[in-house]
Amino acid sequence: MEHIRCLIVGSGPAGFTAAIYASRANLSPVLYEGIEPGGQLTTTTQIENFPGYPEGVDGTQMMDDLRRQAQRFGADIRRGIVTEVDLSSRPFRVRIDGEHEIEAEAMIVATGASARYLGLESESRFRGMGVSACATCDGFFYRRQDVAVVGGGDTACEEATYLASLCRKVYMIVRKPYLRASKAMQERVFSTSNIEVLFEQNTAEVLGDENGVTGARLRHSATGEERTIDITGFFLAIGHHPNTDVFKGQLALDAEGYIKVEGATSKTSVEGVFAAGDVKDPSYRQAVTAAGSGCVAALDCERFLLAQ
Numbered sequence: 001m002e003h004i005r006c007l008i009v010g011s012g013p014a015g016f017t018a019a020i021y022a023s024r025a026n027l028s029p030v031l032y033e034g035i036e037p038g039g040q041l042t043t044t045t046q047i048e049n050f051p052g053y054p055e056g057v058d059g060t061q062m063m064d065d066l067r068r069q070a071q072r073f074g075a076d077i078r079r080g081i082v083t084e085v086d087l088s089s090r091p092f093r094v095r096i097d098g099e100h101e102i103e104a105e106a107m108i109v110a111t112g113a114s115a116r117y118l119g120l121e122s123e124s125r126f127r128g129m130g131v132s133a134c135a136t137c138d139g140f141f142y143r144r145q146d147v148a149v150v151g152g153g154d155t156a157c158e159e160a161t162y163l164a165s166l167c168r169k170v171y172m173i174v175r176k177p178y179l180r181a182s183k184a185m186q187e188r189v190f191s192t193s194n195i196e197v198l199f200e201q202n203t204a205e206v207l208g209d210e211n212g213v214t215g216a217r218l219r220h221s222a223t224g225e226e227r228t229i230d231i232t233g234f235f236l237a238i239g240h241h242p243n244t245d246v247f248k249g250q251l252a253l254d255a256e257g258y259i260k261v262e263g264a265t266s267k268t269s270v271e272g273v274f275a276a277g278d279v280k281d282p283s284y285r286q287a288v289t290a291a292g293s294g295c296v297a298a299l300d301c302e303r304f305l306l307a308q
């Protein structure tokens with residue numbers, strides 16, 4: 001069985017930063033990229049708030065740069081998904097792609113978080129046929145059409161403004177009477193003429209036919225009054241859930257499934273397992289905070305391995 005000193009799971013800014021630090025510390029890290037190589041940032045357009053890029057940077061480009069930076073110091077970056085773990089004793093045993101097993105002396109979990117859906121039957125029926133959780137991936141298919149974005153946070157505002165540059169009209173379906181997004185994002189939305197914000201509306205049903213989405217039936221949160229909008233694209237931007245299913249019952253998780261860590265460290269409930277990035281961070285969730293926590297995890301991991 002292959003024996004790995006420092007195993008990193010996940011390939012967002014947290015995982016790659018951990019790989020950069022771990023390889024420079026001669027920990028010979030092996031990183032498995034997971035379901036979405038490059039992580040959530042590959043589904044965004046410009047990143048304008050990562051320090052060091054005064055003109056902004058394309059998300060996919062930034063992840064390619066981080067990957068190459070880690071490889072330059074010798075990190076072994078592999079395609080593959082962790083499908084099973086046994087953290088009950090060291091070395092930890094980990095199954096990749098449901099097939100081969102490896103063992104690891106220490107592990108950094110940086111599996112991130114994934115998009116949430118409303119949970120409507122009609123929504124799953126039309127997934128991939130007009131229903132999407134990634135405007136930057138799928139918006140192009142709806143150019144010059146009418147679409148809707150669900151949510152009132154920064155992601156929803158960002159997706160709505162992006163779609164407004166491609167589509168004829170963008171509705172924002174917001175369940176509260178206000179947007180949760182930052183003031184800057186709100187201003188961007190309100191100054192875009194082809195975005196209409198529909199406050200206090202919930203989606204009762206996504207409408208469609210054999211060709212895909214044709215509309216949505218909305219219900220006013222206070223009055224219950226219903227209305228229908230004609231759209232061909234229905235984009236979800238209602239937050240994320242942490243990718244921790246494989247660690248359930250093995251690592252201590254909070255009520256929402258985020259990995260619990262000790263104070264400002266990356267230490268989880270299992271000695272030798274460290275967590276970094278969105279998978280342990282329900283509140284900040286930024287590329288730069290994820291990268292910072294990847295560094296913390298690599299330093300904690302290095303100290304742990306040296307003490308063994």
Ligand code: NDP
Nearest residue numbers: 151152153154155156158175176180237238239283284285
């Ligand atoms: P948020 O949790 O901030 O917002 C989710 C939005 O979806 C809220 O408006 C919420 O409504 C709504 N929502 C949740 N569940 C439902 C539901 N079942 N039905 C209808 N609406 C629902 O998530 P985001 O993904 O927008 O942002 C996550 C974090 O990332 C934030 O900290 C944000 O600031 C950050 N971010 C920063 C960006 C940037 O700086 N460039 C870009 C994107 C994100 P309600 O308000 O009623 O709870």
